[in-house]
Amino acid sequence: MGNRLTKIYTRTGDDGTTGLGDGSRVDKDSARVEAMGQVDHLNAFIGTILAQASVPAHISECLADVQHELFDLGAELCIPGSARITDAQVARLERQLDEINEHLGRLADFILPGGTPAAALAHLARTACRNTERAVLALHRQDTEVRAELRRYLNRLSDLLFVVARELNRCAGVIDVVWIQRKGETCKKTPFC
Incomplete structure (x- = not known):
């Protein structure tokens, strides 16, 4: 374990730089x-x-593991050349994704973010995961030390968060919010539509 901080501010970043783990x-x-x-x-x-409070145990256990692994993923980025994320973790995400998705109905429509507050937050996390994936890919294009396992993990995690959002709605008895194509309709509520 590294040094524990006794003081939160160090002033070392006042020049616009930050220290990496190496x-x-x-x-x-x-x-x-x-x-x-x-x-x-x-x-x-x-x-x-x-x-x-509404998150069921099987989802909270899954996401608690994810939180620890994301900390490891961040640490791997912070210490260039280190390796913390494995293909076994990617495979576990795939298994969890399949297990959760098994209880969900067939996807016939596009799903909009929403439903319960927990499901809406899972959709926010999914979009944050895609942003993270793009940032890691941009780093990879500049630095060959970014391993493929990180990109695979984030790609599976965004898919997992999508089914977690659907599962959170299902567990709460809420139907997913589906996209409805509005053919030829125009908005008449405001002059700005």
């Missing part, structure tokens, strides 16, 4: 720090889902 310093707006920040952002969304 001791090097990089600009705070670098692609690596952007990817790390997106992972942190995603993990915060997962935490908001877990803070909902």
